[in-house]
Amino acid sequence: MVDWGRAHGRAETWTEKTWAENWPQPGRALPWAPRLPDLSHLVARWLAPWLAAEVAPGRLMPWLPVAFGAGVAVYLSAEREPAWWAAVALAATLALAAGVCWRRPVAFPLLLAGAAIAAGFATATLRTLRLSHPILQAPAYNVSISGFVEAREEREKTDRIVVRVHSIEAQRMDQLLERVRLSVKKGTAPPVGSYVSLKARLSPPLQPLRPGGYDFARDLFFQGIGASGFATGAIAIETPPQPPGYRIRFMAMVEGIRDAVDARIRAVAKGDAGAIASALLTGKRDALSAPVNDAMYISSLAHVLSISGYHMAVVAGIVFFVVRALLALVPGLALRRPIKKWAAFAALVMTTLYLVLSGAEVATQRSYIMTAIVLVGVIADRPLRR
DSSP states (O other), X not given: OBOOHHHHXXXXXXXXXXXXXXXXXXXXXXXXSOOOOOHHHHHHHHHHHHHHHHTXXXXXXXXXXXXXXXXXHHHHTOSSOOOHHHHHXXXXXXXXXXXXXXXXXXXXXXXXXXXXXXXXXXXXXXXXXXXXXXXXXXXXXXXXXXXXXXXXXXXXXXXXXXXXXXXXXXXXOOOOOSEEEEEEETTOOOOTTOEEEEEEEEEOOOOOSSTTOOOHHHHXXXXXXXXXXXXXXXXXXXXXXXXXXXXXXXXXXXXXXXHHHHHHHHXXXXXXXXXXXXXXXXXXXXXXXXXXXXXXHHTTOGGGGSOSHHHHHHHHHHHHHHHHHHHHTSHHHHHHSXXXXXXXXXXXXXXXXXXXXXXXXXHHHHHHHHXXXXXXXXXXXXXXXX
């Protein structure tokens, strides 16, 4: 019991019941409180047009890749590897639920977003499961390695090769590695597709140098590389015990074309000019001198040497314009045939060849996919919406 009589000049005692009867109820303004604007109505009035515009027909579709990427990000931030069957089951369940509720205006987009997130999570899980391979756990010395050279990279001081291991021998080494990346002396890297035998020192994939830093080990894992190191002796090119597969043959053919184009460009244009021209065509940026390379990075122009959207758009646009202009010179074709589709198909073929010739890096693949979507839309008579 509280004695409020003395404080208010009244001789009465307030009980809990009196408190409940006299205290302002929810929704009732206090007599001494200032009047405040109802912010909930203001916020709702501001957000309603935005939400209406975002959920309009055709506006939710661009959010599906965002949700898919969010699912991949959730997978990469997980503390341990999830069960693949659980991820696939969750994605299938949400997709089925979205299909059942496709007539519901609220439940359908929410379930579809959840299905996209689960699909990204499940895709990353299955990708990791498919790429699962042995990884070296401790440094190994005097390792005998033989296998096919899958990739070759020329660098300023040393060269680097990736070997598809056929046989590997070392003391206290139980893992049968599938692919290793080795640094070799400058000018001694064998051509792609050759079968080599060498001695090497191997180390486990490098972990991040600081918390939140670049994860070299994760990068090598998704490249299928189980160890890195350097060759400690001469590299011998031998007769393979079995013929190389179609993949290695194709890689050797592409690398041979890239080397021929690179050599031809450098023979005509000397120095850094030829190196830049070769980088824009073949994706080989190894011949660029250190001062020019540093100047490109300092001036924020290094992205020009990375084949991406600008380069792919230039190739597709030039091919499309030239082919369509040449076909338009023939009245019989221009008036009776879909020369615009033919030009788009020619541009698609040339961008595909450019993708292969340039080395098909991640940025190039992304740009190729976007360009291919536009060209396929032209071929399929799908109008572009702005």
